[in-house]
Amino acid sequence: MRKLTTACFLLWSIIGVAQVKPTSADVRMKAVQQRKQLQQSPVNNTSFRNIGPTVMSGRVVDMEVNPDDPTEFYVAYASGGLWHTINNGQSFTPIFDSEDIMTIGDIAMHWKTRTLWVGTGEVNSSRSSYAGMGVFKTTNNGKNWEYLGLPESHHIGEIEVNPNDPNTAWVAVLGHLYSPNKERGVYKTTDGGKTWRLTLSSDANTGAVDLEVNPKNPNELYAAMWYRTRTASNFEEGGKTSGIYKSTDGGENWQLISKEGSGFPNGDGVGRIGLMVYAANPNTIFAVVDNNFRQPANARQNTTDTSRYVLADFKDLSKEQFLALNDNKLNAFVRSPRNGIPAKYTAASLKEAVSNGTLAPTAIWDFLYDANTALFETPIYGAQLYRSDDGGATWKITHKDALPNLYSTYGYYFGKVWVSPTDDKKIVLTGVGLMMSTDGGATFKQIGKENVHSDHHFVWINPKRDSHMINGNDGGCNITYDNGEHWFKANTPAVGQFYNIAVDMARPYNVYGGLQDNGTWFGASTTRENYDWYDGGHNPYTSIGGGDGMQVQVDWRDNKTVYSGSQFGAYSRQTIGTRERRSVRPARDLGETPLRYNWQTPILLSRHNQDVFYYGSNKFHRSMNRGDSLVTMSADLTTNPQQGDVPFGTLSTMSESPLRFGLIYVGSDDGNIQVSKDGGYTWTLINKKLPKGLYVSRVTASAFSESRVYVSLNGYRNDHFEAYVYVSDDYGTTWRQIMKDLPAEPVNVVKEDTEDGNIIYVGTDGGLYVSIDGGNSSMMWNKGMPNSIPVHDLVVHPRDGEIVIGTHGRSLYVAKLDELRKMAKKK
CATH class of the missing domain: 2.130.10.10 (YVTN repeat-like/Quinoprotein amine dehydrogenase)
Structure with a gap:
């Protein structure tokens, strides 16, 4: 996370980038009508045919599973549309293809009335996370869709529908990806989406990324607010306005509950947060946070593999420090193909070049460090899981050891926690890997197998049989019935990106x-x-x-x-x-x-x-x-x-x-x-x-x-x-x-x-x-x-x-x- 200075931004404005202004919602909505006019053309007498592929699938962002019949579920893809299956994923039918936007952030189903809500705009803040146009709703399984507004939302993290009142719903709006906008936060409707009110907001760079409702008391809600900015050249993954908020009056008013003294991280280093209310006891809440605070040097030494050198070991070295490096470890680093250091170099030749001034003692760091390194090789804490047993008043981290295999440093692409509806000891975290704990989050193990793609975004845990899970990742949809010991793919749609x-x-x-x-x-x-x-x-x-x-x-x-x-x-x-x-x-x-x-x-x-x-x-x-x-x-x-x-x-x-x-x-x-x-x-x-x-x-x-x-x-x-x-x-x-x-x-x-x-x-x-x-x-x-x-x-x-x-x-x-x-x- 690097904050460019104000002077840098002013300089960049002078050379032209600031001239490029975000497109308004009015212009985008007019573009939809313009597209419809251009579709009325004789060229559409000729049809395209899809030639696949399907085998590798594409990024799944959300699912809705029928709790009474889990062979029926809906799968939302980041940019591949919305699909419905009634045969446990053996085949799927697209039900959102007729609409004017394809990218999806979240879906929500009110199963009693079979009302399906779609929030457009993927919430994962990646390079190809397309902006949506707001919220849609169908009551007849996609035969007809009703547009419900919120066109400036762009990226929607969560939709929650009141289980007792299908006309009341809340939407977590993250907002624009590459520009500030004030229309961020939590919106509420009580008339089925005809009108909306922004009930929780912070600033033009802080939006709502996740939202949870107490299933036993829908007046109690929790929202995760996330400060993040992204430009073509820089990404801020967190900030002091990130935090967890609670409402006890149906989302009308909100209080920050992750404030200083609560036990939850607080301040500039707080990144994306994912929330989960434990269904059997809603006083228990879990929160996974992308902790961007820098670890102290002694903590890094305790968790770093000292048997080998990493790039950070070569930063800011003096000549004396470079010459004191261990030859065996230096040779191993130089010979690693992934580093791309010319084969002519050895520990001996490098030390000679540094000694006589031919190379600077920081030559290896200068050679390998770039902007991508700045993003991924950063000594932050990374993913952490916290638990509250008093409705969010206080929090405790669940684990002593770090979770190094969950995120690739920053967690802007991930950030969700899933808990068995009947066992608060059974927790699943989604990230690069898929990790499960059976001891309340004290320890985790990887449960993704050889036929399960990496980069995970969704998990559904069957409330009647919690060994049955459905997982959505960058490679589509996987299903297990034995706690991840075995998986099969449900990847028939052609949704490759x-x-x-x-x-x-x-x-x-x-x-x-x-x-x-x-x-x-x-x-x-x-x-x-x-x-x-x-x-x-x-x-x-x-x-x-x-x-x-x-x-x-x-x-x-x-x-x-x-x-x-x-x-x-x-x-x-x-x-x-x-x-x-x-x-x-x-x-x-x-x-x-x-x-x-x-x-x-x-x-x-x-x-x-x-x-x-x-x-x-x-x-x-x-x-x-x-x-x-x-x-x-x-x-x-x-x-x-x-x-x-x-x-x-x-x-x-x-x-x-x-x-x-x-x-x-x-x-x-x-x-x-x-x-x-x-x-x-x-x-x-x-x-x-x-x-x-x-x-x-x-x-x-x-x-x-x-x-x-x-x-x-x-x-x-x-x-x-x-x-x-x-x-x-x-x-x-x-x-x-x-x-x-x-x-x-x-x-x-x-x-x-x-x-x-x-x-x-x-x-x-x-x-x-x-x-x-x-x-x-x-x-x-x-x-x-x-x-x-x-x-x-x-x-x-x-x-x-x-x-x-x-x-x-x-x-x-x-x-x-x-x-x-x-x-x-x-x-």
Whole structure:
């Protein structure tokens, strides 16, 4: 957690970021109507078909399980919609696809009346946590939905419905992700959502992340307030206005109960909090907190593995301290492949270099430390579980030992606690791992097995048989009947969250893609998902890499040489069907300036010569030998902005002209666009006349005119949702905005058709749009897809006349282009 100074923010305002203002709810609601108008287009005579995949699923954020028949339940995905099963997860039906928003934060079911509430906008404050538009309700299982307002809520942590009165409900609103807003806190309705009152609020950066109701006395409620700010470059994970509040009058008035002296952490170090009321005795409340207070040095020494060095051991060393390091431990650290220190170094050579002044004693720290390190290698307490047995008046921590395997340092992506309704000794915590205690939280063990994905967000514990649990994680839904000894998956929906896709030239061609927290996969474009693969023993999709799957490039000469990787530029080249794999990443030496890598570090294989491979950090790198060695061709191509604890000032996109080898464009996350006409030796800044402070989501060189290039700009990281698409016909010297009739939705990708230069495709956070007149007008193309779905990438296959759509929430779609191209010719 790093708080940038006021001076830094003022400086950043001067260079343009402050010009990007959050989009108002009125503009977003008008965009919904605009989208509906654009859907009434002849292009929707052609339907898309989903080709999966389903095997890796996507991020589950919430569930509602029928307490009388647990084979019926609802599963809410972060950006994949809402699904219903009546056969214990063997099959699911989507029931929210007709609505104007897909992202979900929480759902609540009043089972007596079967009234289902949906709070849109995922509460996990991640890089692709999309803003919602408020609350929806259905009384007929999704056949019809009623919009209930709260459009400025953006991200909803919890909905609670009074079990005795289905018209009374409370909503925990976390608020905007990337900007302050006053509409945060706990809202209450007593008329079924027709009107709302904000009954608990703090400030423009503190919202409600969790909410619990006493099931025996609905007038008693507990709310978790969370201070957090996020920008493109920095994340504050906690603050002094975070805390637990209690109401005894139905949420009309609230009192802070985690105040100083209560036993619960208090002050600037309090991060996200999750709450659970013990159903059998509601005076007992559990709270898991992301404790961001720094541990004292002696505490860290007691909990650190002293048998090996960690990066923090190399910070602020003097020459004498470095020379006194243990040689065996230093050699082990240097030789660890994960550290990437050049193989030429040993403990002896490092000490010699430090001794004679060739290297600084902090050289290892300087080499490995970056903004991502600032986020994850921080000596905070981390996850802690507290218990109160007097209705929240006093609290005690349940465990002596730390819970190091629960969060990856900060818990902004997690933060929930679950307790058996009949046994207060049985507690489950969700985080990177899934941990269960049977002794009241004194000790925990991991219960996720080999077929259970990591990163957990939900657990339902059967009140009639508490060994039966349903778990929601980044890999979908898992079910156990024996306390986690065995699990099976309930992953039939195609809800993959793709970042980037690519195709090869095989017959039939394959589609490749990287997915959020689900690695990189490929499968045939003719795939039709069914259960036959269980008999055959091989899923239609094949995994080729782990981590958060990012960009993919395929050598079309053999359709087997694939470049792929995971977050922050960890790429490799592999040959499909063999074990051959080689890292492809720019090398640098100790003492050299660190490189910065985007979450989706861009890579590119030249179609002019597919031995030529391009790679973007904050600089441009080129290989003439398939990535075996990479040469840094440029200086820093970004604005070199102030660094926080999120990598920023990185290249985000690149494109080479299909008409001219070495004509290359790059864009950065801080708004720079540069062009090189000589293969990367020299660069010219070309974005001076474009809007400032926006993420360059895509730059695409034209295949129809050498001097033409398209650019899309994205304001998601400022809660700015306007659509920006531009074209230049003079290598970026001048620009013209196109597709001006697009609704206010951030644009992720712009591509040309491969046969008709007047056909332009645009993917936004709301769907796919197409122009057949060179960008003068737009049509929405979503037949066969949900009404609204984030489109992160698209590819037009140059041989087969098909378009492939990579969605961030509903996997992959394919459609023929014959009718669209005929329509364009008649234009």
